[in-house]
Amino acid sequence: MQLADIPSKILGQIGTVQRITFPRQGHTSTVAVLETADQRYVIKKTEHELYNAWLSDEYAAMQLLQGTGIPIPKTHSFYIENQSRWLLMDYVDGISLRQFLAGYPPEKDKEKAIVSFGRCLKQLHECPCPIEWQQVEHAWLDHILTKAEYNLAHYSVDGTEELLAHLKINRPGDMAPTLIHGDFTIDNVLVHNGEVVGIIDWAGATYGDPRYDVALAIRPKTNAFEDERDKDIFYDAYGKRRLTEEEYRYFEDGIYNFF
Structure with a gap:
């Protein structure tokens, strides 16, 4: 992505861009940070049918959840241009929790960040879900x-026909639905000074099973949830029951492989 590629309607909203930089990129979109004289913005671009749909869903979710108290970047516009989709939002001054923990911070700083992570998910799951998402014909798992x-x-995914058949037959017991993020990993939570300051990538947000968020939250990564202590700290802050091993495997080793 070059500055000249960005639609003029978006640039007209924010004024003269003095600098454009590119943070670590994901697999579904191109992300750039735009700096003007007095503000920084994030712009996301997708160019694939599936990822375009995700970006559209993300914009709709963030619009619905503004003002809830959940730390969501403010969105400014969503733009469709041929086969591309563009989302403009405020920049959040923080780094991903994964990046923070992978830097092996002092133990007290690590624990502080995991506590904030757990409390943040508790806040999210206790937030009233927009009525638009509650008025659905089918349960979330269906x-x-x-x-x-x-x-x-239709797409290249890690899941298989055999795994999908297993998931259909071996469904977990019912749980009351809540607002969920749908991709609550340590990559999608931003921290500053050990506190959560932003949650990003909202394409999967809906009225669904909170166990899915929990399973993705505690996936082991470098210096994160590699031992039970990290999980204990997280669950104490989250304040709700722990997943069973079967529940964790169903959601993290199962459902997540198709998304």
């Missing part, structure tokens, strides 16, 4: 399994 089947047939 919907997510249907999407998994579609993704398996």
